[in-house]
Ligand SMILES: [Zn+2]
Ligand SMILES: [Zn+2]
Ligand SMILES: [Zn+2]
């Protein structure tokens with residue numbers, strides 16, 4: 001039984017790091033990753049379509065500012081609500097369907113496109129076949145047996161149900177993506193945080209200047225090129241006999257004793273599910289709860305990771321290791337001219353007061369954590 005969980009849905013790799021660990025055999029197959037896949041139909045990604053639109057969009061009220069915010073209002077370039085200045089995530093999160101479309105887009109044209117399906121009636125759009133797990137337990141204590149159904153909104157691929165359940169037991173209860181719980185909300189929130197839609201699609205960017213769209217596209221393309229590096233998994237997909245061999249024990253790492261978790265350095269139990277990342281090689285393994293970003297230490301959502309400098313990164317922090325991010329609009333800065341103060345960066349045109357929106361490039365400013373204010377707005381806020 002394969003107890004290893006392949007985390008390699010998306011592996012981005014900087015061009016300069018073409019070292020030998022790129023050639024490591026993955027030994028996994030697309031076929032066994034698709035267990036427990038439920039059906040997905042053609043839907044429209046409403047959340048993200050709205051995100052890309054200019055003008056007055058109204059959404060659900062803010063959960064943080066109960067009563068005072070009557071509904072999310074888009075700002076012309078900031079990502080927060082124009083009414084209450086809280087992030088969009090405090091108003092609404094993308095639905096599961098929207099999320100699957102988004103990850104599908106991320107995985108299309110890569111070696112992981114086997115994890116996606118074509119959206120009917122659309123041109124080339126793909127949807128992620130998310131691995132949902134539904135567990136039904138009979139309750140036998142009553143006279144008429146009833147069933148208790150627990151839905152995990154995401155489960156690791158390539159494991160049978162028993163091991164997938166063990167995987168879930170190995171992560172803290174509050175992080176388990178059980179539908180309708182805090183854990184499910186957390187997973188969807190992390191998806192928005194770790195893989196912001198404006199990191200990949202210029203259509204959602206409002207900070208791009210004239211002529212910068214091609215620069216951004218080239219950056220995203222560079223990432224895609226890295227994803228498309230020749231690797232064994234891609235060849236196996238073409239070979240109909242390949243899945244048989246990849247599922248056999250012979251394909252598993254030979255020397256499995258004494259593995260230490262890459263994160264906590266504790267011994268990996270030989271019979272429990274372990275996460276590996278094909279870019280890192282079979283010799284590196286992680287406890288399910290230890291597969292975290294090297295910067296924010298948050299568990300990598302859906303096991304989507306970036307591998308750079310021998311470390312795991314979430315999408316957000318991988319990008320930030322390559323280019324500065326604007327504190328104002330949260331987008332990656334592609335211009336060589338930008339504002340830099342107190343270790344934070346801004347598009348020059350977004351270095352403006354959060355209260356009155358006046359530019360502060362030439363004037364005095366107050367920086368209250370990530371909130372940039374002019375001295376007047378700063379004084380009036382302090383008075384309240
Ligand atoms: Zn609001
Ligand atoms: Zn609010
Ligand atoms: Zn560990």
Ligand SMILES: [Zn+2]
Nearest residue numbers: 293296314317
């Ligand atoms: Zn991170």
Ligand SMILES: [Zn+2]
Nearest residue numbers: 326329347350
């Ligand atoms: Zn900006």
Ligand SMILES: [Zn+2]
Nearest residue numbers: 353356374377
């Ligand atoms: Zn101001």
